[in-house]
Amino acid sequence: MLEVKNVSKQFQKKINQKETASFLADNNISFTAKEGEIVGIIGPNGAGKTTLLRMIAGIMTPTEGEIIIDGENYKTNEIAIKKKIAFLTGNTKLYKDISPYELLKMCGEYYDIPKNKLDDRINAIIKRFGMESFKHQRIETLSTGQYQRTGISRCLVHNPKYYILDEPTSGLDVISSKVILDFVKEEKKNNKCILYSTHYMEEAENICDKIVMINKGSVIAIGTPEEIRKQTNTTNLRDGFFALIGGSYEEK
Amino acid sequence: MKKSNIIITIKKELRSIFRDKKTIFIIFGFPFIIAFFIFLFGQMEDSMVGSESVKYNIGVNYELNSTEKSILNEYRLVPTYYKNISEMKEAYNKGEIETYIDFNQEKNIYIIYSSDDIMASPAGSYAISYLDAYNKYLGDLYLKGEDIDPEIVYGKITYEMKTPDGEEISTDGMMIDMVMDISFTYIIMAIAMAAVNMATSAIATEKENGTLETILTLPITTSELITGKYIATVIIGIFSSIIGFILTLISFSIARNMYEVYEGFSITFGAIFFGIIICIVASFLIGAIAIVLTSSAKTYKEAQAAGQILQIVCIAPMILSYINISSTIAFYLIPILSHTTILMDLYSGNINYLNLFLTIGSTLVYIVIMLYFLIKKFKSEKVLFGA
Numbered sequence: 001m002l003e004v005k006n007v008s009k010q011f012q013k014k015i016n017q018k019e020t021a022s023f024l025a026d027n028n029i030s031f032t033a034k035e036g037e038i039v040g041i042i043g044p045n046g047a048g049k050t051t052l053l054r055m056i057a058g059i060m061t062p063t064e065g066e067i068i069i070d071g072e073n074y075k076t077n078e079i080a081i082k083k084k085i086a087f088l089t090g091n092t093k094l095y096k097d098i099s100p101y102e103l104l105k106m107c108g109e110y111y112d113i114p115k116n117k118l119d120d121r122i123n124a125i126i127k128r129f130g131m132e133s134f135k136h137q138r139i140e141t142l143s144t145g146q147y148q149r150t151g152i153s154r155c156l157v158h159n160p161k162y163y164i165l166d167e168p169t170s171g172l173d174v175i176s177s178k179v180i181l182d183f184v185k186e187e188k189k190n191n192k193c194i195l196y197s198t199h200y201m202e203e204a205e206n207i208c209d210k211i212v213m214i215n216k217g218s219v220i221a222i223g224t225p226e227e228i229r230k231q232t233n234t235t236n237l238r239d240g241f242f243a244l245i246g247g248s249y250e251e252k
Numbered sequence: 253m254k255k256s257n258i259i260i261t262i263k264k265e266l267r268s269i270f271r272d273k274k275t276i277f278i279i280f281g282f283p284f285i286i287a288f289f290i291f292l293f294g295q296m297e298d299s300m301v302g303s304e305s306v307k308y309n310i311g312v313n314y315e316l317n318s319t320e321k322s323i324l325n326e327y328r329l330v331p332t333y334y335k336n337i338s339e340m341k342e343a344y345n346k347g348e349i350e351t352y353i354d355f356n357q358e359k360n361i362y363i364i365y366s367s368d369d370i371m372a373s374p375a376g377s378y379a380i381s382y383l384d385a386y387n388k389y390l391g392d393l394y395l396k397g398e399d400i401d402p403e404i405v406y407g408k409i410t411y412e413m414k415t416p417d418g419e420e421i422s423t424d425g426m427m428i429d430m431v432m433d434i435s436f437t438y439i440i441m442a443i444a445m446a447a448v449n450m451a452t453s454a455i456a457t458e459k460e461n462g463t464l465e466t467i468l469t470l471p472i473t474t475s476e477l478i479t480g481k482y483i484a485t486v487i488i489g490i491f492s493s494i495i496g497f498i499l500t501l502i503s504f505s506i507a508r509n510m511y512e513v514y515e516g517f518s519i520t521f522g523a524i525f526f527g528i529i530i531c532i533v534a535s536f537l538i539g540a541i542a543i544v545l546t547s548s549a550k551t552y553k554e555a556q557a558a559g560q561i562l563q564i565v566c567i568a569p570m571i572l573s574y575i576n577i578s579s580t581i582a583f584y585l586i587p588i589l590s591h592t593t594i595l596m597d598l599y600s601g602n603i604n605y606l607n608l609f610l611t612i613g614s615t616l617v618y619i620v621i622m623l624y625f626l627i628k629k630f631k632s633e634k635v636l637f638g639a
Contacts, residue, residue, distance in 0.1 A: 059465060059469055060633055079473075082469060082470060082472075087465075087466065087469035092462045092465065092466050093462050097268050097271045098267065102267075109256070110472055111471060112471070154466075
């Protein structure tokens with residue numbers, strides 16, 4: 001179980017050469033996510049989704065609140081939690097000068113996977129994503145599709161329990177997006193917990209079991225897509241979002 | 253800190269850097285420039301000043317007495333007698349002689365025919381020196397015949413050259429000092445170049461590409477990650493400087509047997525040992541400075557610009573030497589300047605253990621300060637994400 005409890009994140013933003021001002025990226029956010037569940041974190045650009053996911057992934061520290069994964073938090077057991085999660089963002093680039101095989105091997109070594117087990121796991125992943133033909137090719141020479149498959153495969157090497165996917169389909173065409181969406185659905189079947197951030201509300205509506213709708217750093221709705229539609233008396237999440245914010249949107 | 257995470261990070265950084273052609277050139281190509289420079293300078297200097305072993309063939313069309321032959325020999329001129337100017341010209345054109353002297357008995361004048369390029373052959377200027385010396389010998393002979401002491405005639409004035417501090421100026425070893433200064437500055441600069449390149453790749457490029465964010469989600473702490481990146485930077489610095497150092501020593505050793513200008517260069521076991529120690533400690537310090545300087549940069553370009561400051565600082569010792577600032581004990585406490593100066597001392601045969609201790613000791617103190625600063629800096633999310 002993944003629990004986000006009253007999490008806030010404050011940054012100091014530079015206004016000019018001399019002055020800085022406090023900026024609340026996330027404000028008192030709480031929700032839970034269970035195994036076998038896809039939780040969509042949705043909201044417009046600048047809503048605070050990336051900061052929230054970075055805190056859940058343990059690469060940023062909340063100013064207030066805590067993140068608890070399987071009863072443990074980052075302060076007491078950072079490494080144990082990190083071994084359970086996989087983080088993938090839409091704009092993450094991979095190391096250009098190594099091959100997919102080397103990338104998977106390096107990640108596996110960080111996860112302390114024994115050498116013989118790691119080789120088997122890498123081979124299984126390579127087979128699953130059809131990477132045999134380019135596994136020893138430098139990543140910089142891969143096609144967009146091959147590159148994308150390599151990025152996803154990296155997340156699987158330690159067989160994580162939780163996936164944190166930050167706008168994974170952002171900027172991708174229909175075919176490439178399908179690869180990601182199929183992967184997410186398959187991992188759900190494997191009883192994995194998936195946090196899926198996106199600003200494509202239709203996409204979230206289609207794959208998510210639960211929606212956490214964020215605007216200007218605050219949660220404006222939590223529930224199943226059906227519950228949010230009912231709550232806002234709309235037929236889709238997009239209209240629901242606008243109904244919740246009063247019809248107008250201003251980016252922070 | 254978990255050792256295996258640090259080792260994986262070091263391996264990752266080194267693999268990445270050794271697959272980069274630019275870095276390969278800096279590590280392996282750059283020291284060859286130093287070697288090339290050492291030989292080029294030796295060649296140039298010997299061409300201008302001339303080496304004891306180099307003799308110059310000249311042609312004359314007059315009988316030489318024993319005194320003249322002795323003076324010619326002193327100036328490394330080997331005379332050949334020709335009947336007339338035409339024969340000498342022909343021999344000159346064939347390259348058999350480098351200069352020829354035509355003596356016109358009627359006018360009592362010696363005309364020296366030589367190339368106008370003194371750099372190409374100094375034989376012409378040696379021929380002038382020979383005639384000046386012979387002229388003085390004849391003058392001395394005349395004065396003695398008149399019962400006058402030549403010293404009274406030529407000793408009217410005497411001169412000496414000294415520095416404003418009263419030290420005698422000697423040009424002996426000045427040239428080797430200059431070449432050594434440039435070479436050792438280049439060795440320290442090679443550390444800076446390699447370290448900046450490595451630090452840029454390890455920090456700024458990872459930030460720019462977003463790979464730093466990904467790697468921080470793996471089971472590795474920030475301290476382990478930064479330690480791994482720092483050690484990889486130091487290894488590259490050591491590798492680069494040791495290659496440069498060894499190649500410089502080999503070049504000087506070979507050049508010493510080829511060119512007289514390098515006769516003052518001395519190599520002892522102590523100088524090699526301490527030279528390597530200096531390269532290692534300098535790499536630890538410069539590596540830390542390179543990471544601190546490049547860590548605030550969000551892009552590769554910004555990091556390179558920040559790293560250039562370090563590279564410029566590395567040239568400072570050479571500039572100080574050009575403007576003739578003598579080293580004082582304070583030099584051995586100033587990082588980078590101390591490293592170049594102590595390497596110069598070691599290979600001039602002036603090993604001073606106090607200065608060596610000050611250099612190594614002060615560098616270790618600076619390393620500790622830089623590491624404290626580095627770890628503190630990387631605890632900040634602003635440095636990691638520019639947040």
